[in-house]
Amino acid sequence: MTDPITWLAVPKSVGWAGHSIWMSRELAPEELAARITESAHGPRLTARPVGELTAGRLDDLLDEECGWLYDGLALRHGREDGWSFAVAHGGWPGEFRDDVSVSRGGAHVFHLEYEEENGKPVPPTFAHAHDGAFRCGFNLHLDASWGYDGVDGDPTLARRVEGLLAAAGLADIEELESEHVHRGCLDVLGQLFGLTLPHRRITEGALASVVLELAD
Numbered sequence: 334m335t336d337p338i339t340w341l342a343v344p345k346s347v348g349w350a351g352h353s354i355w356m357s358r359e360l361a362p363e364e365l366a367a368r369i370t371e372s373a374h375g376p377r378l379t380a381r382p383v384g385e386l387t388a389g390r391l392d393d394l395l396d397e398e399c400g401w402l403y404d405g406l407a408l409r410h411g412r413e414d415g416w417s418f419a420v421a422h423g424g425w426p427g428e429f430r431d432d433v434s435v436s437r438g439g440a441h442v443f444h445l446e447y448e449e450e451n452g453k454p455v456p457p458t459f460a461h462a463h464d465g466a467f468r469c470g471f472n473l474h475l476d477a478s479w480g481y482d483g484v485d486g487d488p489t490l491a492r493r494v495e496g497l498l499a500a501a502g503l504a505d506i507e508e509l510e511s512e513h514v515h516r517g518c519l520d521v522l523g524q525l526f527g528l529t530l531p532h533r534r535i536t537e538g539a540l541a542s543v544v545l546e547l548a549d
Contacts, residue, residue: 337523337529340530341445341515342457343512347536351449354418355369355442355444356442356443357440360417366410369408369421370408372429374430379548381545383543388409388420388537391542395422406421406425407423408422410541418531418535442461442462456473456479456481457474458472470484474514475498494522501520
């Protein structure tokens with residue numbers, strides 16, 4: 334059973350470091366994970382299947398194999414109610430390019446990321462790519478100190494998203510807490526694009542898992 338995506342606004346909703354989650358209707362979970370693997374910075378990586386694991390067990394595996402969880406990189410993936418999804422584990426912050434080619438071949442790919450333990454701090458972000466092109470994206474705290482100047486991307490879609498944010502009471506955020514703004518943005522995006530995620534499957538269940546490692 335899927336849930337709205339607003340649960341991602343709860344602090345540490347997925348993991349201590351935050352979350353990095355990709356979603357697509359058109360791509361099978363394995364293909365989505367393979368394309369994300371291709372988008373990693375640095376040397377070419379390959380995805381090694383390690384079975385169906387809970388988040389905690391996969392983190393333990395990265396600890397065992399890499400010496401420290403955050404020295405490893407892995408993905409858990411699945412599909413529910415027409416949506417494929419992939420969740421990053423390990424030291425994922427900064428490890429993946431904003432690579433629109435993940436959406437090549439007519440796919441829509443949505444990316445929700447939040448580095449909660451970055452000391453700067455970094456706001457949560459949203460990005461949507463379609464058929465190898467960037468469609469829209471913005472900072473989900475709507476925080477001008479992080480360069481927020483409206484929604485980037487296709488002008489027609491960007492104006493539509495901005496209108497929905499304003500209609501949801503998020504045009505003037507000076508008196509609102511960041512978690513409230515985050516939740517409101519996620520609610521708007523969920524309704525606009527039909528985005529849903531299986532909360533308990535991601536946080537408590539076992540999902541097909543791959544460890545990313547150097548290709549031969």
